[in-house]
Amino acid sequence: VQLVESGGGSVQAGGSLRLSCAASPNTYSSSYCMSWFRQAAGKRREWVSSITTTGGAASAQSVKDRFTASRDNAKNTLYLQMNNLKPEDTAVYYCARARFTYCTDSPADYAYWGQGTQVTVSS
Numbered sequence: 008v009q010l011v012e013s014g015g016g017s018v019q020a021g022g023s024l025r026l027s028c029a030a031s032p033n034t035y036s037s038s039y040c041m042s043w044f045r046q047a048a049g050k051r052r053e054w055v056s057s058i059t060t061t062g063g064a065a066s067a068q069s070v071k072d073r074f075t076a077s078r079d080n081a082k083n084t085l086y087l088q089m090n091n092l093k094p095e096d097t098a099v100y101y102c103a104r105a106r107f108t109y110c111t112d113s114p115a116d117y118a119y120w121g122q123g124t125q126v127t128v129s130s
Contacts, residue, residue, distance in 0.1 A: 009030065010028055010031075010120060011030075012026060012122065012123060014026040016125075016126070016127070019130075023089060023090045026087040026089065026100055028121055040107065040111075041078055042057040042076070042103050042105065044100070047098040052114050055076075055087070056074050059108075062078065064076045065110065067112075073090050073091045074087060074088065087100070092126075094130045100124050104118055
């Protein structure tokens, strides 16, 4: 059971990053919702974006129109394309697999988590 994020880094405001989340075959399943969360220093973990089993994506209002989640079931991989980054997007970003086929925004509904990747946006 393994989820491994990559693609984080430091960028200036307005820049872009693409995060990837590679899952071991026994973790990833096209039958479960996959999501991205983030946690800034001193703050609670918050939902960012989800992608359903059929490819439907949803994002938090704070990142809507800037971040897009996608998945490649053949590669057992989840992605998060982040455009027009802002300093308030600075956080550790985590991918997670839900306990269910449907998506929620509650961390408690996710069974498996990656180790996280740092994203830092400077002004």
